[in-house]
Amino acid sequence: MPARHFGATALALALAAAPAAAQEPETAPRPTFTEWLAGVRAEALTRGIREDVVDAALADVVEPQPIIIERDRAQAEVVFSLEKYVSRRLTPQLIRSGRDAYAANRALLDQVAERYGVPPRIIVAIWGIESNYGRFSGVRPAVPALATLAWDPRRATFFRGELFNALEIVNRGDIDLPRLRGSWAGAMGQVQFMPSSYLKFAEDFDGDGHRDIWSTSADVFASIANYLHGHGWTADGTWGREVKVTPAVRSRITEGVPQRSGTCAAMRNMTGPLPLARWQALGVRLPGGAALPKRDLDAALVSGDTRHFLVYSNYDALLEYNCAHSYAISVALLGDAAHPTTPNLGQGGSMAIEDAVVLSHCLSTCASLRDALAAYERARVARTTEIVNASWRFGRVAQMEGRVSCWLRDCALRATPQSVIRRQLLESASFSLG
Numbered sequence: 001m002p003a004r005h006f007g008a009t010a011l012a013l014a015l016a017a018a019p020a021a022a023q024e025p026e027t028a029p030r031p032t033f034t035e036w037l038a039g040v041r042a043e044a045l046t047r048g049i050r051e052d053v054v055d056a057a058l059a060d061v062v063e064p065q066p067i068i069i070e071r072d073r074a075q076a077e078v079v080f081s082l083e084k085y086v087s088r089r090l091t092p093q094l095i096r097s098g099r100d101a102y103a104a105n106r107a108l109l110d111q112v113a114e115r116y117g118v119p120p121r122i123i124v125a126i127w128g129i130e131s132n133y134g135r136f137s138g139v140r141p142a143v144p145a146l147a148t149l150a151w152d153p154r155r156a157t158f159f160r161g162e163l164f165n166a167l168e169i170v171n172r173g174d175i176d177l178p179r180l181r182g183s184w185a186g187a188m189g190q191v192q193f194m195p196s197s198y199l200k201f202a203e204d205f206d207g208d209g210h211r212d213i214w215s216t217s218a219d220v221f222a223s224i225a226n227y228l229h230g231h232g233w234t235a236d237g238t239w240g241r242e243v244k245v246t247p248a249v250r251s252r253i254t255e256g257v258p259q260r261s262g263t264c265a266a267m268r269n270m271t272g273p274l275p276l277a278r279w280q281a282l283g284v285r286l287p288g289g290a291a292l293p294k295r296d297l298d299a300a301l302v303s304g305d306t307r308h309f310l311v312y313s314n315y316d317a318l319l320e321y322n323c324a325h326s327y328a329i330s331v332a333l334l335g336d337a338a339h340p341t342t343p344n345l346g347q348g349g350s351m352a353i354e355d356a357v358v359l360s361h362c363l364s365t366c367a368s369l370r371d372a373l374a375a376y377e378r379a380r381v382a383r384t385t386e387i388v389n390a391s392w393r394f395g396r397v398a399q400m401e402g403r404v405s406c407w408l409r410d411c412a413l414r415a416t417p418q419s420v421i422r423r424q425l426l427e428s429a430s431f432s433l434g
Contacts (some may be wrong), residue, residue, distance in 0.1 A: 030153075033064060033151060037058065037147070040058070040150070040160070040163065041054055041058055043164070044164060044167055047164060047167075047168070049164075049167045049168060049171045053167060053170050053171050053177070054167065056177055057166075057167055057177055058143070060141070060143075060144060061143060061144050061147045064147075064151050064152070065144060065145065065148045067184070068145050068149060068184050068185075069149075071184040071185070072149065072152070072154070072184070072185065081304060081305055081326075082304030082305070082307065082325055082326045082329060083304050083305055083306055085326035085327075086307075086329060086330050086333065089129065089330045089334075090330060090333060090334055090337070094132075094334065095337045095338055097128065097133055098124055098125065098128045098133065098334060098337070098338030099338050101127070101128065101134075101338075102120065102121065102124045102339055105217060105221070106120070108218060109123060109124065109221060112205065112218075112221045112222050112225050113225065115222070115225070116222070116225035116226055116228070116229045117225075117229060117233065117234065117235030118224075118228045118229055118233050118235075119238075119335070120339075121335040121336070121338055121339045122228070122233075122239070122318075122331070122332075122335045123221050123225055124334075124338055124339075125332070125334040125335035125338060126191070126224050126321065126331055127220065127224060128334055128338065129327070129330055129331055129334065130191055130192040131189075131190040131191070134190045134217070134220070136190075137181070137182075137188075137213075137214045137215070138181045138182035138183050138187070138188055138189060138192070138214075140183065140184060141180065142166050142180045142182045142186045142188055142195070143163065143166055143167070143177075143180065145182070145183075145184055145185065146159055146163040146166055146186040146195075147163055149162075149185065149186070150162070150163045162194055162195050162196060163195075165198075165199055168199065169195055169198060174198075174202075174210065174211055175212070175214070181214075188214070189213030189220070190213055190214065190215075190220045191213045193223065193227075198211070200230070201227040201230055202219070202223045203219055203223045203226050204219060205218040205219050205221070205222035205223075206218040206219060211223070227320075227321060228317045228318075228321070231316070231317040231320035231321075232313065232314075232317050232320075233314050233317040234314060237312060237313070237314045238312065238314060239311060239312060239314050239315045239328075239332040240302075240311035240314075240315055240332065241309065242287055242307065242308070242309050242333075243279075243284050243285065243286060243287065243292070243301075243308050243309065243310050244284070244286065244288075244289060245283075245284055245301070245308040246283065248283070249283035250308075252282055252283065253271065253282055253301060256282070257271045257272065257274065257282070257301070258272050259271060259272065260272045260273075260300060263323075264319070264323035265323070266319055266325050266328070267319060267323065269325065270300050270302045270303075270311070270325070271300050271301040272300060273298035273300045273313075274298060274299065274300075275297070275298055275299075276292050276293060276294070276295055276296075276297050276299060276310070277292075277294070279299060279301070279310060280292045284301070284308075284310065292310075297312060298312070298313070299311060299312055300315075302325050302329065304325070309329060311332075315332070318331055318332065362375040
């Protein structure tokens with residue numbers, strides 16, 4: 001993927017502040033930019049920001065930057081459909097790079113996941129979407145970009161606050177002004193945090209005294225995880241799964257299932273949560289046509305033009321990062337695809353991704369471990385249609401190996417709870433359970 005970024009985190013926070021198309025009312029004639037900037041300087045000083053910081057930060061802010069306004073009006077998450085955005089972002093190269101990045105940082109990612117309860121694959125996926133795995137951390141000086149958007153009346157209040165937050169970051173000594181760079185919208189570093197998110201969620205995971213989201217991998221991963229944890233991501237949970245919704249079923253859902261309310265357009269453009277059993281009764285199915293898992297979970301339906309997803313409560317944390325379904329679904333699917341193998345599990349050794357997909361399907365649809373083992377054995381021998389359906393997203397029919405059934409037998413002999421098996425898979429495999 002080229003090192004081009006669409007200002008993801010900026011969109012989430014800005015949309016939470018005001019509807020995307022809304023323009024803040026003007027109660028008085030606007031001052032000139034120079035007069036406005038003088039007011040910003042005076043307010044910054046009253047907020048306790050040192051005069052030398054204010055003078056240095058505003059020295060190069062001469063006039064609004066038209067390119068910033070143009071980019072604000074053409075954000076990809078809004079312009080493109082869900083399907084087009086996903087296809088553009090989730091390229092084979094991005095997925096391959098994600099697997100490489102996961103493998104190269106596995107030990108550190110596991111440490112971060114243990115502390116914050118966020119799966120490594122989700123951390124890697126956000127890292128990949130936001131900065132192409134650290135290749136892009138922002139090149140534009142943040143203060144001039146934020147000043148332009150604070151001057152623009154569309155979301156002036158939100159970005160004025162972010163401008164003062166950026167000055168506060170420098171005032172605290174978190175980073176030198178020349179390194180305070182980000183996207184066109186002022187989203188900074190490999191995590192693309194807005195300044196307010198930096199002040200609240202950035203982490204100093206390596207303990208060097210600096211919350212460095214620009215160049216320190218430990219701080220980058222921990223900051224992403226802390227953000228998701230702080231917005232409700234629960235450990236041992238997942239985001240959701242893709243499902244099949246026929247036109248008739250979609251019509252039935254439109255007529256009978258209320259839409260959700262929320263502070264941003266994406267939250268209002270999804271259904272309210274219903275139990276999986278209710279979605280099953282409405283006609284929603286797995287992509288291959290099989291029944292939904294019989295689990296006591298509530299899920300909401302997110303629909304594009306042709307693709308549909310049942311999403312659980314953890315999906316809301318992804319929307320908090322960027323409140324656009326195209327973004328959140330891209331992160332979720334990239335996380336599912338970027339993990340090449342599961343860790344060593346018992347006597348069975350390392351489990352190939354195709355094995356894990358079919359095993360996940362059996363565990364999701366069978367009532368007991370014994371039934372799941374029998375179903376997996378049948379699938380392994382017969383390579384039934386369900387194998388194809390379960391592994392379709394990985395582009396090839398699964399080539400089953402006996403080590404998974406050996407591992408399952410070992411679990412059965414030890415009476416390992418099925419929930420423990422599922423949790424181990426969920427924490428490590430690149431697919432969605434539940």
